Amino acid sequence: MIIPKLSIRNILGAGTKTWLNAVVLSLAFVTIIWGQSLFRGINEEASRSMIDMQIGGGQYWVEGYDPFDPFSLEKAHAPLPPPLQAAVAAGDATPILIVQATVYPEGRVLPAELRGIDPGQKALATFPSSSISGPPDIVPALIGARMAKAAGLAKGDAVTVRWRDAKGTFDARDLVVVETFTTTLQTIDAGQIWIPLEELRKMAAMPGEATMAVVRQGFQPAAVPGWIFRDLGFLKKDLDAFIKTKTIGMSIFYVLLMFLALLAVFNTQVLSVFRRRREIGTMIALGMTRARVIGLFTLEGALQSILAVLIGGVYGIPFLAWFKAHGWELPGGQADNFGLTIGNVLYPIYSVGLVAGTAALVFLATAIVSFLPARQIARLKPTDALKGKLK
Amino acid sequence: MENGKIIDLESIVKDYPMGRTTLTALNNVSLTFGPGEFAGLVGPSGSGKTTLLNIIGSLDTPTSGRAEVLGKDVGCLSPKDAARLRNLHIGFIFQTFNLLPVYTAYENVEFPLLLLGMDAAARKKAVMDALAWVGLADRARSRPGQMSGGQNQRVAIARAVVKKPEIVLADEPTANLDAENSHKILDTMVELNKSLGTTFVFATHDPKVIEHLRRKIVLVDGRVERDERQP
Numbered sequence: 044m045i046i047p048k049l050s051i052r053n054i055l056g057a058g059t060k061t062w063l064n065a066v067v068l069s070l071a072f073v074t075i076i077w078g079q080s081l082f083r084g085i086n087e088e089a090s091r092s093m094i095d096m097q098i099g100g101g102q103y104w105v106e107g108y109d110p111f112d113p114f115s116l117e118k119a120h121a122p123l124p125p126p127l128q129a130a131v132a133a134g135d136a137t138p139i140l141i142v143q144a145t146v147y148p149e150g151r152v153l154p155a156e157l158r159g160i161d162p163g164q165k166a167l168a169t170f171p172s173s174s175i176s177g178p179p180d181i182v183p184a185l186i187g188a189r190m191a192k193a194a195g196l197a198k199g200d201a202v203t204v205r206w207r208d209a210k211g212t213f214d215a216r217d218l219v220v221v222e223t224f225t226t227t228l229q230t231i232d233a234g235q236i237w238i239p240l241e242e243l244r245k246m247a248a249m250p251g252e253a254t255m256a257v258v259r260q261g262f263q264p265a266a267v268p269g270w271i272f273r274d275l276g277f278l279k280k281d282l283d284a285f286i287k288t289k290t291i292g293m294s295i296f297y298v299l300l301m302f303l304a305l306l307a308v309f310n311t312q313v314l315s316v317f318r319r320r321r322e323i324g325t326m327i328a329l330g331m332t333r334a335r336v337i338g339l340f341t342l343e344g345a346l347q348s349i350l351a352v353l354i355g356g357v358y359g360i361p362f363l364a365w366f367k368a369h370g371w372e373l374p375g376g377q378a379d380n381f382g383l384t385i386g387n388v389l390y391p392i393y394s395v396g397l398v399a400g401t402a403a404l405v406f407l408a409t410a411i412v413s414f415l416p417a418r419q420i421a422r423l424k425p426t427d428a429l430k431g432k433l434k
Numbered sequence: 435m436e437n438g439k440i441i442d443l444e445s446i447v448k449d450y451p452m453g454r455t456t457l458t459a460l461n462n463v464s465l466t467f468g469p470g471e472f473a474g475l476v477g478p479s480g481s482g483k484t485t486l487l488n489i490i491g492s493l494d495t496p497t498s499g500r501a502e503v504l505g506k507d508v509g510c511l512s513p514k515d516a517a518r519l520r521n522l523h524i525g526f527i528f529q530t531f532n533l534l535p536v537y538t539a540y541e542n543v544e545f546p547l548l549l550l551g552m553d554a555a556a557r558k559k560a561v562m563d564a565l566a567w568v569g570l571a572d573r574a575r576s577r578p579g580q581m582s583g584g585q586n587q588r589v590a591i592a593r594a595v596v597k598k599p600e601i602v603l604a605d606e607p608t609a610n611l612d613a614e615n616s617h618k619i620l621d622t623m624v625e626l627n628k629s630l631g632t633t634f635v636f637a638t639h640d641p642k643v644i645e646h647l648r649r650k651i652v653l654v655d656g657r658v659e660r661d662e663r664q665p
Binding site: 048 | 514517518521526533534536550551
């Protein structure tokens, strides 16, 4: 127990130098936790938002449907088979019909997808489908904020839409925008117009048909001939890949941050160890082994990381708690530029693992940068160390 | 430790490579020291006093010859065993005091006992006794920066004797002290030598120290020129 005792005595005895080091290290510690938790929050929100508004517990796609190929839409529709009809009847699934269309807002021409969805559906927990209702003489339409902005449409506006039905006949009709919604998901917003499913089936001459069926979370999928079940892993593949890419980028930032903090510690440790070489010589003369000298100086450095965690806790806990409660409101429009489906207010997600892992990382890294100069100086001959010589 | 010899040096040679040449710091030095001696290695700078002290203290090894301290051949000891020998049996007093600056007087004196693993109660008593021997019991909480040079050197002496070692090696212990403090320090060491029976070996060219020595070994150019014992 002598080494911990002496280490504590030494770092407390060093006074201001110790505290300065610990404060610098604590900044890195708190910043890493803040950044990581924020990033986890963003990822979690992106994932949650996608599940609740778009993909539910998975999707059955009619064979031939390719979301990245608009031409596939012409044939990507089929009557719902009995198993899916049963799931819909039980409230476990909701069918969506997609038809390629063109809208003419203010005399302009915009390609769009007409998407028919049941206004009473429950599979997508937060999708505002219930708002697409209205008097029987109009076709109510729901559009996202991005679509509204791109088309120059607002709630109450009418817009002409043109499409080709199942028999290849072009038809056109006016839709009335009954509601607009804000979402972090561009894929259900930009270029999308949501109308009641039955209305679209009539317009497209596709009675009882759908392009896909979204199932609720927890639904146990079974094989349905002519339909392919896409699970969350498949549907979130792009998002996960994107998050992974972002994570690598963020990791580089954390490594740089840690590197800068550790450079400060290393620099101080090198200076400290070389300044204290006479002290080291004295310790060796008094009977301390080299291994104990190295252990002492390494632990001294590492203990600074414990101090850093304590100091970081003093100002970090209130700061992180405040941040958790209030989030970080992005300036207008910035959320769309992030490249990920994030909200306008970002909320962090903390975990014991994150805090403990970061503390362990800081402790380990500090111990390593303290060990290196200590090992070097402990190689000195005691007689040279006593004279303050460097060889 | 045959025949009461606690230090037995036989034909000690110490060479230092200096570029293409070699500097011989000690040349065929043979000496023995018994328990309770109060001896000094005397000579001008560069005569090999500190080198010999370092070899006796197992901080250095001879190039040739045999240096036996308390029955252990210094040249054959591993660094760990050498550290143990110093920790258990040898106290050091340095010209520049070499106190650990962030420690109090108490903690400095306590340091060798911590290395020995002594229990807290025994440690406290030993430290306070040692500080009392050197008249600094009331400065136990002072740091080196808060004490005079003489007080610092007395703390260093307390640190050297606190574990009651068989040997204390003092390298120019009065070089940084004024006459009054030098005499106080020497009186303290003479007293400890008598009361504890510890062997003191000095490296010095200070006349004040030399007049206290009971044995004076004069080194010139790494050789023993005279070995005088007072009756």
